[in-house]
Amino acid sequence: MNSRCAACKYLRRRCPSDCIFSPYFPPNDPQRFACIHRIYGASNVARMLQQLPENQRASAVDCLYYEAQCRVQDPVYGCAGIISLLYQQIHNAETEIAKTQAQIALLIDSNTQEQQVYLHQNIEVESDLNILLQEQGDEFSLLGPPNQASSGFI
């Protein structure tokens, strides 16, 4: 004796062998059909399923169930509320990414400028050093080979 599918149980009718609901509404999950029925109604669901190829009906029922649950949870906005929230999240994330990238550009720019200043200062120091060394070298040539003990330089 075959048990009725959840849809036929809910609708209190006989479940025929070619019942359009039975593959997608097993008797062990009565909530599934109850929720969908509440939002869409049995005849609308049956019509929607009939208009689809068989291999797409399971996915369609899953989506209808999801949407029906959304509508039950949020009777005003349903799924549209979730979509709206997601768009808002996307906008917020894009704004933050733009801000963060601008900060990165600023940091890189300020770092580059600092490096240029640092390099420039180093070049000046080095040329001063070279001049000094040259002067020292001239002194040494007058005095003879450098004496490590007396050379306090470096």
Add this chain to the structure above:
Amino acid sequence: MGGSSPCASCKLLRRRCAKECIFAPYFPSNDPQKFAIVHKVFGASNVSKMLRELPVHQREDAVSSLVYEATARVRDPVYGCVGAISYLQNQVSELQMQLSVAQAEILRIQMQLEPAMLTPIDQDDKTSLFSSNNFNINNSPHPQYINFASSSTNLIQDLLGGEYLWT
């Protein structure tokens, strides 16, 4: 012959449009398509029942969202709105990843610029570095996801693997 013309709902349903018709404020006669699409997907009696269960000031928004969902369902008879949700969730994940990468880059650059200021960093310090960005992805509002049966979860995962474009 006085009396206003019937609303779009009563025209489609071929009935007298009463003064207190629940559909009339939201389905004007000059936009028959609006009711037609909602009736096609949800059915007039279900729409009527849903509207009656809501306070009056929320009914306009409810009708708008029902029209939106019905339109999505007519465009995509298999996935309806769920296809759009899946696509947008994907986008959100990608953007959050991009944001994390960008924030890590800032931290890296700041460490490079001021190594002398480095002390053993604990979690609190890292948080304070990001605080000026005024964005903490852990506090972002999450969509009102519903924990539904695993078959539906697998469906969403399948959708993520596909290339569904919502326009």
